Amino acid sequence: MPDIHSGPATEDRPDERESDARLFRHVMACLDRSPDAVRILEQAVLLANQTGADLTAMRVVPAGPSTIRCADPVDWELTRRVETADLLRMSDTTGATTDICAVVACGSAARCIHDEALRRDVDLLVLGTGTFSPPSRWGLGGTARHLAEVFQGSVLIVPGEIAGEPPKIRRIIVPMDGSAPSEAALRFAAAIARARAAELVILHAVSHVGAFGTGRTGQGDEALWRELKEEAAHTVEDRLQRLRRLLPVHRHGNRVRRLSGDEPRRALMKAICEERGELVVLSARGLGNDPDLPIGSTAEYLLSRAVTPILLIRNAELGNHRAGGTAPRWPTALRQDP
Structure with a gap:
């Protein structure tokens, strides 16, 4: 026992109570179109509301040989507008106390998320265990694992299914x-x-x-x-x-x-x-x-056995919790601001 x-x-x-509001300055939720996306955004909103952080919701449209909507400017603009509208619709139901910035990108999920987080000076990423990857009942998807390892800020991993009763x-x-x-x-x-x-x-x-x-x-x-x-x-x-x-x-x-x-x-x-x-x-x-x-x-x-949301703290200096670092030399991914 x-x-x-x-x-x-x-x-x-x-002075410690006063500094609580700046535990995080910019929270970014990484959302696909799975049912888990709402739960991920809710966790991001909860922390952003409690810390007074800016909040960004990001979605990556996977690029590939068959994905012509990312290559054609007109198709991409239509796709971007549809995905942005869906992100904003989700945000309207979460009770966020600050405006949510919606970002839609096309390319490698891990690269786009990492680059955008650095560009926006994000210090907390919020991800599902299998974000942008096939769902798994055990372990982390490739994108979540990669970002948990290489992102220099903190990462909140939200499991697809929370075990047991609330x-x-x-x-x-x-x-x-x-x-x-x-x-x-x-x-x-x-x-x-x-x-x-x-x-x-x-x-x-x-x-x-x-x-x-x-x-x-x-x-x-x-x-x-x-x-x-x-x-x-x-x-x-x-x-x-x-x-x-x-x-x-x-x-x-x-x-x-x-x-x-x-x-x-x-x-x-x-x-x-x-x-x-x-x-x-x-x-x-x-x-x-x-x-x-x-x-x-x-x-x-x-992290690999998460049954409840897990917040991985990195660079944990209160009042100076920044992502830091430089972007890796990856091929430039197509990005569009809202």
Whole structure:
């Protein structure tokens, strides 16, 4: 049974509450014509309304040998107008508090989205798990996975089907490993939870320290094994105390869960399903330091098995959360402004 901790935590500061409105400055929802598009746009509108961000809805018409409507100027203009009207029709039903800019492009979905996001200085992309790709019950579509890896801002992945019944209690979940990036993600999660009057639950999975060797061990080996276990226990307790200190106290239900007895990623996934949160917020990278991995193994595991919207935080500096970076040298895609 996982340990659950609540209690002493940090008070919200006035300057922190004032900065919540600028967690994100420009949110872009990437929408196809599937039934999931409405849910994706609703999640984008929710975050944009709460943070005062500009909002763009984008649709990419796939280009190919048989797609003449992108090549002929007249056909393309007619197509663009039809798709733009559909995006605006969808936006009228979402309750957005700001005007939504509709953008329609033709070409490679990943390239068009990435280029447009950089051009508009977007710092949050909102995607479905299989956006512009064949639907899948497990894992991410190629476009969603590619953008989650290469986009230098944050990414919200919205699953096509949210498991189980809607949660009765509003709850934001934050997997944390004690790293600086995970603490930065917690600041985003705390601000979102405060805006939604939701509980904030921190999940900390403890790695199991396996047996020392498989053969016969002497007294020296057993002593070393005990020392390793004691050191690991002290490290875990120190980390839990720090996490409890970081936990805001704006709501009584805020707490820290210590997960053990299973592989950490599986334990996190199980706890996410148990908690029935409306949003999971986690950092793109944690304690791992492999520079060749754009997303840490834990983040990749949870994204690929999303059962609730997952917000992947990257470049998590409050007040300066920008996409940054430069566009890759891809062939120029046909774009049209609304």
